[in-house]
Amino acid sequence: MPRGERPLGPEDTALLKFAGDLRRLRDQAGKPSYRELAARANYSPTALSDAAGGRKLPSLALTLAFVRACDGDPAPWTKRWRALAAEHALPPHPNAPYPGSAPFTELDARRFFGREFLVDQILASVAANPVTTVVGVSGSGRTSLLHAGLKPALGDAVVITPSANPIEELAAALAELFENTTPEQLAAEFREDPDHLRLRLRQHRPDLVLLVDDFERALDADDFIAALVRCPHVVVAVRADFRQRCLAKLPAAHEITVEPMSADQLRRAITEPAAKIGATVETAVVARLVADAANQHALPLVQLALVETWRRKRGMTVSLPGYEETGGLEHLAAQSADAFFDGLDEDDRRTVRQVFLRLVSLQRNGVLHRQGRRPDVGQRLLDLLAKARLVTLTEDGVELTHDAVLRWPVLTGWVDEEGENLRTHQQLVTAIELWEASERDPQALYRGARLRKAKELGDFLTAGERRFVHISSRREARRSTAFIAAVAVLLALIPGTVVYALAKERTITQLNDAQLGGKAMAESEAMMAQRMPYADLYALVGYRVNPSPEAEKVLRLANAVTRGIRFTGTPAETAGIVVAPRGETAAVTDEDGTDRMWSLDGDRAVPGKKFEARHTVVKLAERRAVTKDATGREHLWTVGNAQDITYLAPLPDRFRTLDLSANGTRVVGKIGRGVEGPTPDASERTVLLDLDATGQQHELPLPVPKAETAALSYDGRELVTSTWDAPTGMSTIQFWSIGATAESTAPALTQHNYVRGLTYSADGRWLAVERSPESIVEIWQRVPSGKPVLRATLDTALRDRAKITFSDDDRVAVVRDNVFEVHRLYTSGRQADRLAYVIGHGRSMPAVYRQQQQDFMLRSGSRDPELLPYDLDTGRLIKRMCEKDGARLTDSEWVKSFGEVERVEVC
Structure with a gap:
């Protein structure tokens, strides 16, 4: 009981x-x-x-x-x-590795990471130029850069943050450096003759570098600037929206821009501070934050997420459950917005509402996007919004800090209330841009119903928009009575014709949707076969006029082929391609038979360095690679990025890699003559190696001396093995936790067939088992401390070896020869759903799931080495095409393909 x-x-x-x-x-x-x-x-x-x-x-x-x-x-x-x-929640620990919403200080220098290249840039500029200007948008980390990055790197530096009286504050900061001098004396000196500052520094501190934070506060203090420019070494940090004024005050300064952190820089900023105090950050947390914030000015939000996750850490591990408990960037942004909004008075709340509604764009499909604007609002409120990290102030205007702010419930409520006005306003903004582009052609002004709707926007309009509506109204009023009468006559004659034409148009549309869709699909498939542009545009037309599962399938593939990532300087079909776990880098074989590293930036490949002659990559992980030379010997490499590869050491003689953990810390393989299949080899043994940063290899205890195949978990801490008993024809699958000893973590599985492939999901929840020779793939759900549960059996008519990839949302991709398929998995016992089945692509290379893009990359079936980014989310795919404003066929292409058929608007 x-x-x-x-x-x-x-x-x-x-x-x-x-x-x-x-x-x-x-x-x-x-x-x-x-x-x-x-x-x-x-x-x-x-x-x-x-x-x-x-x-x-x-x-x-x-x-x-x-x-x-x-x-x-x-x-x-x-x-x-x-x-x-x-x-x-636990209060923040005093030794927390992250500062949260506060900027880094000089005391935080040991945990300030990710900006090393920028610091080196500024140091080089200081050595070569008297004045260096560091320009960054609000929230880009200028203060942290000066205090925690630049000041510790300089031999002698002082940071000044001017406010109401810049010259007095400069004097107060320098008074401690000069003996027998008071701040009042220094301030009087600098006002009398700004050159006194240069003379004093040359006499007492010739190598001193003055670092001025928030320089925009001192742009009106001419005496302060006059003294500053006479110093031998000055670095000023200024917010981007004040850049032009700063250039006018310091025309000879060398300018450096603070760019958003790249994925690698952000990864260092997340993991290295924790490592400094002996803590670790789970890879899943890093991946989530990098996907959400890389190449965006969202550092304050990331730091807030990290400190909140730290409060919920498990031991000394910053874990994914802890991050999810914070609600992620979306919840934290909403909290900040609520706190800010609650502290405003009614007038400011109304103004903030107008600002937010002008900074969003409502698409036809109801999706909300950020957009930059120059709202008519006082600088005080903009500064408060920037300080609350809700908006970013740039040189071009104002925009919401991050997409997470778009999901603030208060904002979504405003959008629901003002949806129609938002659409009207967006049409008005577009009309004004066209009017300006046409040199204010009167024909581009508003009139009729559009003008009436624009007038109804009232306070929703900015001053410039009101001026456009006013000019349009004046022109409308001047239209002649004769013209109005002529239009009235025409309107009296037209209605019957219009009714007939509309009825005729409906008939033609109903009759020709299938034909138009079929022709568009045929054009798309022909263009894909020839690798011609516009294949995805024709497919989108076909899908819009006659949506069907087949049309959706063609659209997905056409989009993938159009976005195909090609590699130059490589042979055709013989080029091997190995892609890193997250799809950020790839190793591709050059014409001389040597692999070269490539950086994969979105849908673009950038070549990097080559490995040693005739080395080809066997396995590629985060920051680690295993290569094989011309003799078959395998070697270990460090891979920082495509431009940074370093040889470490050879792996043991006759070692054949079975799996390399995704984080590059452990490798499992066989030492022996290398015979695959259910054939006993008395000389062969299975080896598990722990890899340190220098390439040293330490053999770990392995209770299964002769595993036929094995797979490592993402972090290398868990191993699954399969052993084969030839007399009984049975395979035994066992699960091991690897530490000082190897401990069993779950009951063993037995199979009445030979197992030739094992694959873990990144989160360890799923295990794929491939049988031989029929290539059936079984998907097992891992149950904590219990026996795995079989959830799916993926059968096939092909008998080629399966390459298996899991996504982070319970999808599994299987490649067998030139067939690529994706299935949705369920933990409820429901049969797996097949989401995609593509013939002609795959080429037996495993697909790679890119979390940031939420797509799979698979190898093209063409002769050229090429990767296809395959997105299963048709709505997101269409949205991306339409956002780029490139989804519309040109008039000439439309007429050439469809003659006089009325154009279909696809976005």
Whole structure:
């Protein structure tokens, strides 16, 4: 008999009330046993029982798993959990590696990472130029750069942040450097003769570098600037929206721009501070933040997310559950926005509402986007918005800091209320741009219904927009009575003709949708075969006029082929391609038989360095690669990026790699003569090696001396092996936790066939097992401390070896020869759904899932070495095409293909 639940007693605390409601939710679901819930939730019965025990707050992931297993709605439970978690969260530790919303100070220099290249740039400029201007948008980290990056790197430097009295503040900062001098004396000297500052520095501190933060505050202080420009070494940091004024004051300064952090720089800024105090950041957390914030000015939001996640760390590990408990960037941005908005008076709230609505664009499909604008609002409020990290002030205007702000519930409510006005306003903005581009041609002004709707916008309009509406109104008023009369006569004659024409048009459209769609698809497929442009544009026309599963399939493939990533200087079909786990770099074989590294930037490939002659890549991981030379010997390399590869050491003689962990810390392989298949080899043994940063290899204990195949988890801490017993024809799959010893983590699986392939998902929740020779792939769900559960069997008519890739959202991609397919997996026992089936592409290279783009990269079936970015989200695909304003066929292409058929607007 299962043990009964412990009574909760009076629910007089929020935690006990939370636990009681979880129990009531279970009762409403028919009161399944915790063992039944465990099978649905992928958590142990004990964990689920503890979640409703009321002793401590369960994790968010466990709570939502409990709720979903009871068929509850996760959304209100998520909101409720976060409110309760805020009461139970630990306070920030004084030794936390992240500063949160505060800038880095000089004391934080040891944990300031990611800006090393920028610091080197500024140091080089200081050595060559008297004045260096560092320009960055609001929130780009200029203050942190000066205090924690630049000042410690300089031998002698002082940071000054001017405010109301810049010359007095400069004197106060320098008074401590000069003996027998008071700040008042120095200020009087500098006012009398600005050259006194240069003379004093030359006499007492010739190598001193003055670092001026927030220089925009001193742009009106001419005495301060006059003294400053006479110093031998000066660096001023200025906000981008003041760049032109700064250039006018310092015309001879050398300018350096603070660009957003790249993915690699952001990764260092996240992981290195934690490593300095012996903590680790889970790869999944890094991947999520990099995907959300790389190449965007979102550093304050990232730092806030990190410090909040640190408060929820597991031991000394910054974990993905802890990050998800914070709600991520979206929840943190909403919290900041709520706190800011609640502190405003009514007038400022109305103004902020108008500002936010002008900084968004509402697409036809209802999707909201950020857009830059120059709103008519005072600098005071803009500065407050920038300080709250809700907007970014740039040289070109103002924009919302991050897409996370778009999902602030208050803003989405405003958009719902003003949806029609937003669309009218966007049309007006476009009309004004056309009017200006046509040198203010009167024919481009508004009139009629469009003018009336624009007038109704009232306070929604800026001064420039009101001027356009006013000019349009004056022109409308001057239209002659004769012209109006002529139009009235025409209108009296037209209605019958219009009715007939509209009816005729409807008939033609209904008759020709299928024909037009079929012709567009045929054009698209012909262009794909010849690698011609516009293939995706024709496919989009076909999908819009006659949507169907087949049209959607052609559109996805045409988009992938059009965006294909090509590699130059490589042979045709013989070029090997190996892509890193996240799709940021690739190794491709050059014409001389040597692999070259390439950087994959979106849909573009940039060549990097080559490995040693005749070395080809066997496995590529994050910052690590295994290559094979012409003799078959395998070697270990460090790969910082495509331009930074370093040889480390050879792997053991006759070593053949089976798997390299995605983080590059461990490799498992065989040492022997290298015979594949169910053929015993007495000389062969399986070896697991731990790899340190210098290339040293330490053999780890492995309880399975002769595994036929093996796979490592993402971080290398777990290993799965398969052994083959030839007399019985049985394979045994075992799971091991690798530390000082190897410990079994789950009951073994037995298979009545030979297992030739094992693949872990990045989060360790799924295991793919490939049988031989039929190439059937079984997908097993990992259950904590329990036996894995079979969730899908992916059969095939092909018998080629399968290459398997998991996404982070329960999809699995399988490549067999030139067939690529994607399936959706379920933990409920529901059969897997096939989402995509593409023939002619794959070429037996495993697909690579790119989390940031949420697509799969697969090898093209063409002769040229090429990667196709295949996106299964048709809505996102169309949105991306339409955003680039390149989804429309030219008039000549349309007429050439479809004659006089009326054009179809696809966006």
